[in-house]
Amino acid sequence: MADFDAIVVGSGCAGSVAAYEIAKAGKSVLVVERGNFAGAKNMTGGRIYGHCLRAVFPDNFDEIPFERKVSHERISLMSPNSNFTIDFASEDLLKDGQESYTVLRAPFDQWLAEQAENAGAEYICGIAVEKLIKDENGKVIGIFAGEDEITADVVVLCDGANSLLVExxxxxxxxxxxxxAVGVKEVFELPEEEIDKRFQCAPGEGTAWLFAGDATHGSFGGGIIYTNKDSISVGIVAGVEATAKGNVPVYQMLEDFKNRPEIAPVLKGAKLVEHSGHLVPEGGITTMPELTADGVMVAGDNATMCVNLGYTVRGMDYAVASGQMAGQAAVKALDAGDTSKAGLKCYVDALEDSFVMKDMRQFKNVPNFMEHFDRMFCGYPEMIRDMMNTMFVVDGSPVQPMKKSMMPIVKGAGFMNLFKDVKGAMKAL
Ligand SMILES: Cc1cc2nc3c(=O)[nH]c(=O)nc-3n(C[C@H](O)[C@H](O)[C@H](O)COP(=O)(O)OP(=O)(O)OC[C@H]3O[C@@H](n4cnc5c(N)ncnc54)[C@H](O)[C@@H]3O)c2cc1C
Incomplete structure (x- = not known):
């Protein structure tokens, strides 16, 4: 007989939710987390959409330690010497089930782990699982955790991006x-009311702000700013390959970003309290591994269930939802006494039926489109700057008709390029 009904590796969004579902059904479940506590090694931008958590925690959703409810969506196109920003606010962004929240992973992940523990899950922290135990037929039957061999009828891998265990x-x-992509982020403390003032937000409400262009010195990636209760998260997410080929390291991009005249005043007087870095698997379905094998399922970032659309980054809601479905599938398979690949097919079916795989399929062309959308990072921010300058710079010389002043700017970017890029974006998004 196995030591546990189930083992979950990793206690991020996917892992704790999977463990919560399994424990809630009365099964024995062990969570093994390499960090010293849940949330110690986790990182996000970040903002999470509420719908996924409402589905898992309908009765105690209001207790989740969110930072702020996002009421302002900002997108900026940054050239070396200008910044064009759209600020979108809408009542629809605030409605239950459609809303999103900024989060800090340490308190958020600890809360998720607490729910799993309260439901009966056991936790071992501070140990990295380096190897899986397989039987003579290749079925996963447990893990090596440090010196210990621990067995289970089913193992759920929720160990995040770039997983050796999924391999x-x-x-x-x-x-x-x-x-x-690689993300680097710093968190700056600032009094709550000061953040309200600097971001023109009502108390409790906040801003999700994404930047393309000079934030990454024109290479594939972008800048991010999220307002927390009494802190601001500021970061850069940059393509690994593009950054390796370029000559500006990511830490320098972040330094330069913070020193931009549009950003520095927002951070003035704030105290740096946290610095982190993490990989972001942006391949979506194009890099997704098999989701099950005999005795094992994979969920969240390790299955590359993450998309960067340029105007929003999503991974946490996919991790929570896939963790929930993996947990429920584990219970079903345990009850049926079949945790083989065939017995775990209900996990894949549930994912296929849900927004997770539907979104992944919808966004299948996004990674390739974004990777080759060079003009979004160097070209269009400059074009927008020149157009805006035409409208707003008044120096006393006679005004040209709009058509005459704008046409050369658009021509400079190339009509065909614009047409191709709009068409490509429509197709990919
Ligand atoms: C800079 C940045 C910005 C982002 N912005 C957003 C955003 O705004 N919105 C959004 O939805 N998503 C965002 N994402 C993506 C999002 O953070 C991830 O999709 C999400 O955290 C995935 O959750 P997970 O549970 O799959 O993995 P993780 O949260 O990474 O959890 C994996 C866990 O497994 C543990 N672990 C790893 N290996 C082992 C091992 N061998 N043994 C034991 N434990 C192990 C880790 O310590 C960790 O606790 C961002 C990511 C980054 C890096």
Missing amino acids: QAVGAKRPPASQM
Whole structure:
């Protein structure tokens, strides 16, 4: 007999939710987390959409330690000497089930782990699982945790981006550098009312702000700013391959971004309290591994269930939802006494039926489109700057008709390029 009904590796969004579902059904479940506590090693921008958490925690959703409810969506096109920003606010962004929240992973992940523990899950923290135990037929039957061998009828891998264990479990290759981004982020403390004032937000409400262009010195990626209760998260997410080929390291991009005249005043007087870095698997379905094998399922970032659309980054809601479905599938398979690949097919079916795989399929062309959308990072921000300058710079010389002043700017970017890019964006998004 196995030591546990189930083992979950990793206690991020996917892992704790999977463990919560399994424990809630009365099964024994062990969570093994390499960080010293849940949330210690986790990172996001970030904002999470509420719908996924409402589905898991309908009764105690209001207790989740969110930072702010996002009421302002900002997108900026940054050239070396200008910044064009759209600020969108809408009542629809605030409605239950459509709303999103900024989060800090340490308190958020600890809360998720607490729910799993309260439901009966056991936790071991501070140990990295380096190897899976397989039986003579190749079925996963447990893990090596430090010196210990621990067995279970089913193992759920929720160990995040670039997983070595997924390679062992389902034979998947790790995603190529072209489909991975690296994120660096700093958190700055500032009094709550000061953040309200600087971002023109009502108390409790906040801003999600994404930047393309000079934030990454014109290479593939972008800048991010999220307002928390009494802190601001500021970061850069940059394509690994593009950054390796370029000559500006990511830490320098972040330094330069913070010193921009549009950003520095927002951070003035704020105290740096946290610094973190993490990989972002942006390949979506193009890099997704098999989701099950005998005795094992994979969920969240390790299955590259993450998309960067330029105007929003999503991974946490996919991780929560896939963790929930993996947990429920584990219970079903345990009850049926069949945790083989065939017995775990209900996990894949549930994912296929849900927004997770539907979105992944919808966004299948996004990674390739974004990777080759160079003009979004260097070209269009400059074009927008020149157009705006035409409208807003008044120096006493006679005004040209709009058509005459705008045409050369658009021509400079190339009508065909614009047409191709709009068409490409329509197709990919
Ligand atoms: C800079 C940045 C900005 C982002 N912005 C957003 C955003 O705004 N919105 C959004 O939805 N998503 C965003 N994402 C993506 C999002 O953070 C991830 O999709 C999400 O965290 C995935 O959750 P997960 O549970 O799959 O993985 P993780 O949260 O990474 O959890 C994996 C866990 O497994 C543990 N682990 C790893 N290996 C082992 C091992 N061998 N043994 C034991 N434990 C192990 C880790 O310590 C960790 O706790 C962003 C990511 C980054 C890096």
